[in-house]
Amino acid sequence: MLKVTFPRMGHSYIAFKMLMEEMGNEVVVPPRPSKRTLDLGVQHAPEFACLPFKILLGTYLETIEMGANTLVTSGGHGPCRAGLYAQVHHRIIQDLGHKVNMVCFEAPLRHPIDFLKKVNFLNSARLSYRAVYQAIKKGWHKLKALDNVERLTHKIRPRELVAGATSKVYRQVQLWLDQAKTYQEIDEAYHESVKALNNIPQDPDRMILKVGIIGEIYVLLEPASNQEIEEVLGNLGVEVERSIFLTGWTRDNLNKNSKDLVTCHEAAKSWIPVAIGGHGQDSVGHTVLYAQQGFDGVVQLAPFTCIPEIVSKTVLTRVSRKYNIPVLTFFLDEQTGKAGMATRLEAFVDLLRRKKLARLDTHPAVTS
Amino acid sequence: MSVATVGIPRALAYYIYFPRWRSFLNELGVNVVTSGLSNRQMLDEGVKEALAEACVPIKLYFGHVLSLKDKADYIFVPRLYCLNSKTLYCPKFLGLPDMIKHSLNHLPPIIDTMFNNRYKGFLARRTELAKSFFQLGSKFTNDKLKILKAFYRSLKTEQRYLELLQSGLLPNQAIAVLGGAKNVNIAYPEDSLKFAVLGYPYHLYDDFINVGVLTKLRRLGVQVVTTENLPPGILARQKHPYPKDMFWTFSDRAFRAALHFFREGRVDGIIYVTAFGCGPDAMVYRLIEMESKKYPHIPFMILMIDEHSGEAGISTRLEAFTDMVRRRKKGV
Ligand code: SF4
Numbered sequence: 241m242l243k244v245t246f247p248r249m250g251h252s253y254i255a256f257k258m259l260m261e262e263m264g265n266e267v268v269v270p271p272r273p274s275k276r277t278l279d280l281g282v283q284h285a286p287e288f289a290c291l292p293f294k295i296l297l298g299t300y301l302e303t304i305e306m307g308a309n310t311l312v313t314s315g316g317h318g319p320c321r322a323g324l325y326a327q328v329h330h331r332i333i334q335d336l337g338h339k340v341n342m343v344c345f346e347a348p349l350r351h352p353i354d355f356l357k358k359v360n361f362l363n364s365a366r367l368s369y370r371a372v373y374q375a376i377k378k379g380w381h382k383l384k385a386l387d388n389v390e391r392l393t394h395k396i397r398p399r400e401l402v403a404g405a406t407s408k409v410y411r412q413v414q415l416w417l418d419q420a421k422t423y424q425e426i427d428e429a430y431h432e433s434v435k436a437l438n439n440i441p442q443d444p445d446r447m448i449l450k451v452g453i454i455g456e457i458y459v460l461l462e463p464a465s466n467q468e469i470e471e472v473l474g475n476l477g478v479e480v481e482r483s484i485f486l487t488g489w490t491r492d493n494l495n496k497n498s499k500d501l502v503t504c505h506e507a508a509k510s511w512i513p514v515a516i517g518g519h520g521q522d523s524v525g526h527t528v529l530y531a532q533q534g535f536d537g538v539v540q541l542a543p544f545t546c547i548p549e550i551v552s553k554t555v556l557t558r559v560s561r562k563y564n565i566p567v568l569t570f571f572l573d574e575q576t577g578k579a580g581m582a583t584r585l586e587a588f589v590d591l592l593r594r595k596k597l598a599r600l601d602t603h604p605a606v607t608s
Numbered sequence: 609m610s611v612a613t614v615g616i617p618r619a620l621a622y623y624i625y626f627p628r629w630r631s632f633l634n635e636l637g638v639n640v641v642t643s644g645l646s647n648r649q650m651l652d653e654g655v656k657e658a659l660a661e662a663c664v665p666i667k668l669y670f671g672h673v674l675s676l677k678d679k680a681d682y683i684f685v686p687r688l689y690c691l692n693s694k695t696l697y698c699p700k701f702l703g704l705p706d707m708i709k710h711s712l713n714h715l716p717p718i719i720d721t722m723f724n725n726r727y728k729g730f731l732a733r734r735t736e737l738a739k740s741f742f743q744l745g746s747k748f749t750n751d752k753l754k755i756l757k758a759f760y761r762s763l764k765t766e767q768r769y770l771e772l773l774q775s776g777l778l779p780n781q782a783i784a785v786l787g788g789a790k791n792v793n794i795a796y797p798e799d800s801l802k803f804a805v806l807g808y809p810y811h812l813y814d815d816f817i818n819v820g821v822l823t824k825l826r827r828l829g830v831q832v833v834t835t836e837n838l839p840p841g842i843l844a845r846q847k848h849p850y851p852k853d854m855f856w857t858f859s860d861r862a863f864r865a866a867l868h869f870f871r872e873g874r875v876d877g878i879i880y881v882t883a884f885g886c887g888p889d890a891m892v893y894r895l896i897e898m899e900s901k902k903y904p905h906i907p908f909m910i911l912m913i914d915e916h917s918g919e920a921g922i923s924t925r926l927e928a929f930t931d932m933v934r935r936r937k938k939g940v
């Protein structure tokens with residue numbers, strides 16, 4: 241019997257779990273990355289592997305201890321390292337004496353046969369292709385609901401009257417969505433979640449800062465890898481907008497007035513004209529867009545030695561100056577501590593607040 | 609019209625592609641200057657200007673570019689994406705012109721021609737490359753025929769360069785020979801040790817970056833072969849058990865060369881040179897290290913270099929390794 245596990249990236253495991261179970265597999269839910277996860281990863285990964293590589297390796301080793309025998313992940317064809325993760329992970333894990341299957345999904349349009357083979361391998365329930373397709377669609381539906389709920393927490397947390405209220409409700413509603421198995425249940429859980437979050441008592445008059453979060457996808461999506469930066473910022477009265485969600489980036493986030501800027505790649509054109517791997521180009525594009533939308537600041541999250549983010553950071557210094565938008569960068573590694581990060585964030589938020597107040601003083605008519 | 613001068617930094621891809629670039633530009637009547645050999649001052653300048661988190665070779669590249677500032681009308685910082693329709697370059701190569709343009713001040717105009725023929729068919733591969741060279745050439749002349757001629761001439765030069773490398777020369781020597789120096793092949797005694805030294809070209813052939821690894825080995829009486837000395841067929845033929853090739857040209861070459869040297873078993877030792885903070889290499893050297901366990905009779909060592917690599921430390925490690933190999937070979 242296949243005991244399936246997969247990388248943990250934020251709340252996406254809730255949707256993947258449902259999908260894998262519907263295909264007839266036992267699922268070992270990857271535990272939230274902890275100090276031990278990272279230690280395991282660091283111990284067995286090459287020194288300059290990027291942080292996500294180390295955390296994922298640690299996660300795989302932990303789930304193997306818990307009985308997992310099949311690792312499911314996604315691939316890619318460069319230019320950055322993520323596409324090679326699976327084979328290097330697999331080799332290191334084999335070298336440690338574990339016999340496991342590694343199922344690495346590549347882009348289905350480029351490799352259709354390979355894709356179907358892998359689907360068949362994981363299809364323990366022998367579902368029809370149609371049924372598999374339906375299950376994937378439903379998983380996506382659930383993921384979208386989860387993403388939307390998370391977006392809502394970003395808006396409510398900075399305005400909550402009781403500190404910690406949003407995070408508490410958020411944990412609760414994630415369970416509701418986890419338990420919902422049909423479209424109807426998912427929709428119901430989603431509406432209840434939105435209601436519960438909107439019911440949190442809020443202070444409508446608080447001065448709220450808006451900060452965009454850009455950077456590498458894994459450290460953006462997995463709170464355990466970024467010391468819960470969204471929560472920390474929320475508690476400081478900052479509404480965050482994260483540039484990456486697995487279910488995509490919605491058009492309505494765009495400034496309605498700027499018709500010519502359609503995508504962040506176009507916004508990045510004059511700085512980094514081609515895709516350089518990872519989300520390097522996106523980081524620059526999003527910063528430009530956030531500045532044009534009047535955000536107060538941008539926080540960049542990047543794993544230590546992250547190649548594309550090193551390129552984007554090099555360019556961002558000038559972008560930040562040109563658009564007059566402060567950018568704070570964190571290169572995260574196994575030594576990054578929550579306290580140190582919080583201190584830097586507090587100072588940054590202070591700076592943004594002072595800037596905003598000065599602006600409001602000189603243009604009293606402009607209110608946020 | 610006065611003759612334009614193009615500056616080419618003696619760093620990164622220089623060691624592989626410079627002969628071709630120089631020949632192309634010279635053929636168009638353009639004057640080519642290079643930056644000097646890497647030195648402490650360049651590194652210090654680079655460290656000052658580049659991002660602290662960047663790898664040493666990138667910092668050094670910044671230094672090389674700065675040193676050309678007042679010596680050229682243009683600086684050539686190509687955007688190398690893909691030259692063989694398959695493998696790419698490190699994302700830092702892909703964003704190299706952007707990093708240079710947007711963080712260094714008062715530079716002459718940067719020529720950032722993009723070279724990319726990824727996923728192109730047999731013929732399109734060539735035409736895509738030719739297009740890039742036309743773009744580059746049209747900055748200096750409108751004469752299409754002249755550019756075409758320069759393009760073919762540059763291919764020839766590259767061919768000759770590769771032949772020199774495959775005859776056993778290392779890039780710096782081969783570049784010198786192309787420039788008119790005499791071809792001297794050092795003769796090694798029959799029983800001298802022979803090491804394969806692998807790694808990115810700019811980690812290996814920049815004596816400053818690696819604090820003279822190759823020179824030191826020569827002094828220890830060790831004959832050195834590198835990836836560049838192998839005919840391309842040998843590399844292409846190496847099979848590996850992984851679903852995907854390494855994405856990056858230099859990593860792919862290094863990995864295949866390692867497989868070749870282990871399998872063929874004719875060298876006395878293998879040294880892999882890697883740089884502190886190099887992203888792609890982190891994925892490669894561990895695979896090579898694990899591969900090396902299958903060949904316990906061939907000693908293997910990883911040598912990591914960084915901004916602070918001390919002369920003494922590297923010397924000691926090289927001497928110890930060489931001693932060990934020598935003792936083993938004698939069977940004591
Ligand atoms: S984008 Fe960064 S974290 Fe992701 S594979 Fe590349 S270097 Fe690693």
Ligand code: SF4
Nearest residue numbers: 663665698700886887
């Ligand atoms: S391959 Fe390594 S050394 Fe070369 S530029 Fe990229 S990260 Fe730096």
